[in-house]
Amino acid sequence: MTIDLIAARGLVSCPAPVALDAVVQLGHGSGGKMSAALLRDRFLPHLGNPTLEQLGDAAILPAAGDWLAFSTDTFVVNPLEFPGGNIGSLAAHGTLNDLVMMGARPTALSAGFVLEEGLPLEVLDRVVAALGHSARAAGVMVATGDTKVVERGKADGMYLNTSGVGVVAPGFRPAPNRARAGDVVVISGPVGRHGIAILAARGAIAFEVDVVSDSAYLGPLVDRLRSSLGSDVHALRDPTRGGVASSLNEIAAASGVGIVLEEGAIPVPEAVAGACEMLGFDPLYVANEGVLVALVPGSRADDALMALREHRLGPEAAVIGRVVSDHPGLVVMKTGIGGTRIVDMLPGDQLPRIC
Amino acid sequence: MKYLNEYRDPEVARGLIEQIKREATRSWVLMEVCGGQTHTIVRQGLDEVLGGAVEMVHGPGCPVCVTPLEQIDRALALASRPDVIFTSFGDMLRVPGSDCDLHQIRARGGNVQIVYSPLDAVELARRTPDRQVVFFAVGFETTAPANAMAVWRARELGVTNFSILVSHVTVPPAMTAILESPDNRVQAFLAAGHVCTVMGWTEYEPIAARYRVPIVVTGFEPLDILEGMLLAVRQLESGRHEVENQYVRSVRRDGNQPAQDLVSRVFELVDRAWRGIGEIPRSGLGLRAEFADFDAERRFALEGIRTREPAECRAGDVLRGILKPMDCPAFGKACTPEHPLGAPMVSSEGACAAYFNYGRFRASISV
Numbered sequence: 001m002t003i004d005l006i007a008a009r010g011l012v013s014c015p016a017p018v019a020l021d022a023v024v025q026l027g028h029g030s031g032g033k034m035s036a037a038l039l040r041d042r043f044l045p046h047l048g049n050p051t052l053e054q055l056g057d058a059a060i061l062p063a064a065g066d067w068l069a070f071s072t073d074t075f076v077v078n079p080l081e082f083p084g085g086n087i088g089s090l091a092a093h094g095t096l097n098d099l100v101m102m103g104a105r106p107t108a109l110s111a112g113f114v115l116e117e118g119l120p121l122e123v124l125d126r127v128v129a130a131l132g133h134s135a136r137a138a139g140v141m142v143a144t145g146d147t148k149v150v151e152r153g154k155a156d157g158m159y160l161n162t163s164g165v166g167v168v169a170p171g172f173r174p175a176p177n178r179a180r181a182g183d184v185v186v187i188s189g190p191v192g193r194h195g196i197a198i199l200a201a202r203g204a205i206a207f208e209v210d211v212v213s214d215s216a217y218l219g220p221l222v223d224r225l226r227s228s229l230g231s232d233v234h235a236l237r238d239p240t241r242g243g244v245a246s247s248l249n250e251i252a253a254a255s256g257v258g259i260v261l262e263e264g265a266i267p268v269p270e271a272v273a274g275a276c277e278m279l280g281f282d283p284l285y286v287a288n289e290g291v292l293v294a295l296v297p298g299s300r301a302d303d304a305l306m307a308l309r310e311h312r313l314g315p316e317a318a319v320i321g322r323v324v325s326d327h328p329g330l331v332v333m334k335t336g337i338g339g340t341r342i343v344d345m346l347p348g349d350q351l352p353r354i355c
Numbered sequence: 356m357k358y359l360n361e362y363r364d365p366e367v368a369r370g371l372i373e374q375i376k377r378e379a380t381r382s383w384v385l386m387e388v389c390g391g392q393t394h395t396i397v398r399q400g401l402d403e404v405l406g407g408a409v410e411m412v413h414g415p416g417c418p419v420c421v422t423p424l425e426q427i428d429r430a431l432a433l434a435s436r437p438d439v440i441f442t443s444f445g446d447m448l449r450v451p452g453s454d455c456d457l458h459q460i461r462a463r464g465g466n467v468q469i470v471y472s473p474l475d476a477v478e479l480a481r482r483t484p485d486r487q488v489v490f491f492a493v494g495f496e497t498t499a500p501a502n503a504m505a506v507w508r509a510r511e512l513g514v515t516n517f518s519i520l521v522s523h524v525t526v527p528p529a530m531t532a533i534l535e536s537p538d539n540r541v542q543a544f545l546a547a548g549h550v551c552t553v554m555g556w557t558e559y560e561p562i563a564a565r566y567r568v569p570i571v572v573t574g575f576e577p578l579d580i581l582e583g584m585l586l587a588v589r590q591l592e593s594g595r596h597e598v599e600n601q602y603v604r605s606v607r608r609d610g611n612q613p614a615q616d617l618v619s620r621v622f623e624l625v626d627r628a629w630r631g632i633g634e635i636p637r638s639g640l641g642l643r644a645e646f647a648d649f650d651a652e653r654r655f656a657l658e659g660i661r662t663r664e665p666a667e668c669r670a671g672d673v674l675r676g677i678l679k680p681m682d683c684p685a686f687g688k689a690c691t692p693e694h695p696l697g698a699p700m701v702s703s704e705g706a707c708a709a710y711f712n713y714g715r716f717r718a719s720i721s722v
Binding site for chain 1: 359363364365368369372397398399400401403404449458459461462463471577691692693703711712713714
């Protein structure tokens with residue numbers, strides 16, 4: 001039976017070569033190159049405008065003498081509850097963090113729930129409670145919401161969209177295109193905890209992994225950076241999907257600079273490193289939900305570290321690399337033994353290796 | 356990480372690098388057999404820091420890369436069937452078949468699932484008795500024991516809706532084929548440590564003797580590989596050709612006997628085509644007759660597979676160590692990780708992917 005015959009019988013078939021990418025694939029949601037291509041080829045041609053084309057974590061809009069930041073994010077995490085949080089706390093932190101990365105003070109969130117028939121109400125209760133708690137802790141209200149219910153089997157229990165608005169603080173406008181040669185890359189904490197915690201909670205890792213998601217509101221860390229460094233904070237990112245590697249690639253491309261990372265300087269928790277080692281993953285591409293990277297002038301590195309380390313989310317803050325004018329758009333790693341390698345964006349998701 | 360960081364120590368690495376440079380009186384051509392070793396070399400930039408004391412050519416030891424196109428197309432055909440749940444290691448999902456890959460089959464409604472162990476696929480079959488669960492059993496001697504165990508377990512538990520699509524290969528015949536090739540340049544091998552963990556190294560002794568080639572059983576961390584290189588260079592410099600074991604913390608001469616026993620009870624040696632290399636006699640493992648019920652190729656009628664390999668792809672030359680990935684005309688142009696022409700650009704063990712992901716612009720970087 002050839003593949004063509006299968007097509008004739010109405011089964012799934014290989015697409016014709018000309019239409020290789022004619023359907024959405026999971027890799028389109030990975031935060032890597034496939035995601036970027038989807039955005040570039042399918043969304044921007046129809047929706048493009050100068051605000052959207054910034055592709056920041058949040059849009060910056062003029063409003064009555066102030067600047068508003070506006071952001072939206074949809075959460076499809078499986079399982080709904082995991083060590084360190086649930087989809088409710090994650091949805092609050094995720095959108096709030098996108099706002100603060102643009103230098104905004106969040107004021108309000110919306111929440112749009114797609115609930116699957118059969119979802120235990122006690123799970124819903126815990127999710128909504130976590131959403132409320134996380135918003136209140138950040139000093140933000142959930143100002144509007146919506147609920148839809150779909151048939152069993154259609155929504156992995158629930159999907160949750162949150163949107164948020166905030167007011168941009170004057171004199172503080174970090175942006176992905178403001179990194180300059182001479183800046184250093186500061187990270188606020190150890191990488192890879194959220195992604196590995198989710199994989200472990202999903203049962204995808206056959207061994208015991210002692211990792212808790214880092215999901216957290218990053219506003220307090222940004223406040224400290226703002227009051228200590230002000231406009232010297234050139235770029236801020238929370239490296240969620242696609243990890244630190246993808247965020248830094250985006251900054252390098254947007255700013256037209258190169259970035260050189262020091263392998264030994266990147267804080268990776270033992271358990272994350274171990275799990276990645278077993279799975280053949282690179283922790284630099286694993287999602288974080290409570291870590292930020294800041295690009296600041298080299299002369300302000302110590303101030304940034306001090307500002308971050310004083311807070312409970314930042315004791316392990318570290319300088320992990322520097323910005324150079326060479327190889328614009330490229331992120332490279334200096335390895336422990338003195339070699340170099342490219343840290344590219346991944347095409348799609350990281351795939352576990354064979355042996 | 357205990358037992359890992361010790362093998363990545365930069366100070367010790369620098370010492371080994373200096374020693375290799377000191378002892379090599381000419382540039383020796385070494386082949387690391389395993390794709391995992393290739394990735395360590397390129398990822399850490401080992402080739403770069405050795406300053407030409409050794410030239411590394413990359414071997415065929417990437418299970419994804421050498422799985423023949425017909426088997427990929429069979430996998431795609433199986434995964435397309437509505438009665439089948441097709442399970443695989445993640446690496447195989449993006450390997451291009453003649454027309455598409457498993458990701459695309461999944462996007463079009465095929466039930467394709469990544470498993471971390473073939474035993475998970477047996478468990479999935481047990482839980483879903485109304486579907487056929489097929490596992491894509493690829494790899495070298497390293498993965499063969501677990502795959503044999505899966506078949507063994509399925510028979511023990513009476514799981515009749517489980518089968519495997521087999522594409523197992525073994526290392527020694529491939530090394531022999533490389534050494535027999537008229538354009539061979541390889542002067543010594545770093546043998547694949549994990550394969551030898553299972554198999555030991557007795558089967559390499561006749562190869563070392565017959566072809567007068569040093570073979571060093573080598574691990575996967577930077578210090579393992581540097582030490583393996585040093586041992587190989589020392590043999591070459593002193594005119595010896597022995598099998599030596601660098602990977603002493605994992606490999607014994609006789610290997611893992613229970614694992615070998617299980618493999619030989621379930622599998623037997625068969626002729627096998629290697630993608631890009633061609634058929635190598637008695638270089639593969641196939642299910643023995645008494646386990647034929649678990650052979651997906653027999654369970655499902657899969658005749659008439661018509662393959663089509665892209666003409667520009669020179670994966671075979673890369674896998675035999677004749678062509679460096681960056682010297683392939685398609686490298687980084689027609690062939691990228693997003694749109695791979697051949698398997699070596701896909702797999703986490705593929706040489707082309709290693710060069711593209713870690714070293715693509717190394718020549719132009721001054722850090």
